Amino acid sequence: MSAARSKVAVIAIGRNEGERLRRSLASLRGQGCPVIYVDSGSTDDSLRIAEDEGAVVVRLDMTMPFSAARARNAGAAAALKLSPRPEYLQFIDGDCAVAQGWLDLAANFLEANPDVVLTTGWRKEMHPEASVYNEMCDVEWHRPAGNIQVAGGDVMVRAASHETVGGYNPVLIAGEDPDYCLRLTKIGRCVRLPQDMTLHDANMTRFSQWWLRAVRAGHAYAHLESLHSGHARREIMRAVVYALALPIVGLLFAIFWPAGLLAVLGVYLASYWRSAGGLMKNDGLKPLQAYRHAVFLTLSKFPNLLGMATFVLRRLFRRQMKIIEYK
Numbered sequence: 001m002s003a004a005r006s007k008v009a010v011i012a013i014g015r016n017e018g019e020r021l022r023r024s025l026a027s028l029r030g031q032g033c034p035v036i037y038v039d040s041g042s043t044d045d046s047l048r049i050a051e052d053e054g055a056v057v058v059r060l061d062m063t064m065p066f067s068a069a070r071a072r073n074a075g076a077a078a079a080l081k082l083s084p085r086p087e088y089l090q091f092i093d094g095d096c097a098v099a100q101g102w103l104d105l106a107a108n109f110l111e112a113n114p115d116v117v118l119t120t121g122w123r124k125e126m127h128p129e130a131s132v133y134n135e136m137c138d139v140e141w142h143r144p145a146g147n148i149q150v151a152g153g154d155v156m157v158r159a160a161s162h163e164t165v166g167g168y169n170p171v172l173i174a175g176e177d178p179d180y181c182l183r184l185t186k187i188g189r190c191v192r193l194p195q196d197m198t199l200h201d202a203n204m205t206r207f208s209q210w211w212l213r214a215v216r217a218g219h220a221y222a223h224l225e226s227l228h229s230g231h232a233r234r235e236i237m238r239a240v241v242y243a244l245a246l247p248i249v250g251l252l253f254a255i256f257w258p259a260g261l262l263a264v265l266g267v268y269l270a271s272y273w274r275s276a277g278g279l280m281k282n283d284g285l286k287p288l289q290a291y292r293h294a295v296f297l298t299l300s301k302f303p304n305l306l307g308m309a310t311f312v313l314r315r316l317f318r319r320q321m322k323i324i325e326y327k
Contacts, residue, residue, distance in 0.1 A: 004107035008033045008156070009086035011075030012055070013068060014094025015040040020201050025053035027097035027199075034082055037094070038075040040066040046094070065322050068093075068153060069168035069176035076162055090156045096123065096198040105195055106156040117161035117188035118181060120151045121197030133204035136293055139283050145194035149185055150178035154198045161187060169227075173321045174307075175220025182228050204326070212326035214300045218307025219324060226315075236308060242271065242298075243305035272298045 010033050014021050021037075028035050037050035038058045050057050058078050060071060072091055079086055088107055092098060099121075106119050125138035141152070155177075165183045168176050181190050204210055218239060221232040246264055253260035276294035279285045285293065307324070314321055 002104050002108060004111045005104050006032060007087040008090055008103055008107050009036065009079035009082060010034070010090045010092065011036045011038065011072060011079055012092050012094050013038045013040070013071035013075060014042065014046055015066065016042045016044045017046055017094040018044050018049070020095040020203070021046050022049045022053070023097050024092065024094050025050065025055055029053070031103055033103065034079065034086070036075045036078050038071040040071055065173070065320055067170060067173045067176065067323055069170045069172050073167040073170060076167060080159060085159070087159055088156055089159050089162055091153060092198060093153045093200070095201045095203070096154055098198055099196040102195065102197050105193065109193060110156065110158060115189050116191050117184050118151065118155050118157040118190040119193055120148070120155045121193045121195040123152060123154055123198045123200050124196055126199045126201045131205045132292055132296070133210045134202045135289070136296060137200065137202045137204070139279070139285065139293065141200065142283070143192065145192045148190050148192045149182060151181045151190060151192070153177050157184070171321060172223055173219065173323045174216045175224045178224055178231070179227060182231065209326045210296065211303050212324060214303035215307040215310070216324040216326065218304035219311045220307070221304065222308040222311040235304065239301045239304040239308060242268070242301040268298065
């Protein structure tokens with residue numbers, strides 16, 4: 001074990017992950033790092049699995065709404081009570097297995113670059129062939145390496161930096177990871193390394209799962225925009241234009257000038273071809289893959305808008321922000 005890795009504590013969070021959690025914790029065996037597992041009210045055997053794997057188990061208070069942000073903060077709090085106190089915190093989701101060599105690479109990188117407060121790598125989908133939804137996740141995870149402003153849930157961060165920014169924002173039920181990274185960029189650099197970091201098991205096989213995930217993304221866009229003006233403006237405008245404005249225009253055309261519907265359909269078609277072209281050019285997808293993914297990217301504006309409206313209504317009526325689960 002490297003000297004840097006000995007300074008790492010791993011925090012895994014989950015809810016009813018079952019065998020995915022077993023695979024996640026098994027990937028940490030022999031790493032020599034303390035492992036904290038934070039459970040959000042699982043009703044399966046997740047708690048027993050975590051205990052069997054030797055993880056320190058933290059149970060979230062079930063009287064308060066669950067969120068990934070709450071879970072990560074609870075895990076960090078437990079890790080920072082350990083002796084010796086860890087210098088680096090590796091956060092992972094309970095459906096992710098840590099790639100061989102990642103902990104050493106990330107810890108050594110932070111050791112060598114004191115101006116870097118957070119580092120992450122590439123999350124890969126375990127079974128992209130299982131469904132088009134898993135395949136889309138695999139493409140989504142693979143983003144360019146270098147300095148970044150936003151990251152996902154699998155990151156290694158300096159414990160001191162985590163405390164400086166006050167941890168994750170527990171109010172966010174989605175989008176907590178980009179918010180966390182955006183706040184960290186104010187005190188240092190966040191860097192994505194060109195290295196496999198975790199293997200993820202999305203286990204999305206149904207359209208309804210993809211739809212709810214897109215609703216959650218829309219909720220995240222709206223909440224992030226309220227906290228970081230301009231960050232999600234483009235995503236919000238796309239949803240408003242394609243899922244609200246154009247359907248209204250199309251309805252008016254259908255009533256007063258049916259031929260005008262062709263122009264509306266043309267806008268949607270242009271958006272579809274632009275998305276497919278971008279997937280082939282920027283993500284290296286084959287044509288058939290790109291055409292298939294572009295269908296869902298074009299359609300995603302509708303559940304995105306629904307998620308945004310959900311956030312706005314919750315805020316307007318001061319309703320509690322509750323998680324949107326898709327699996």
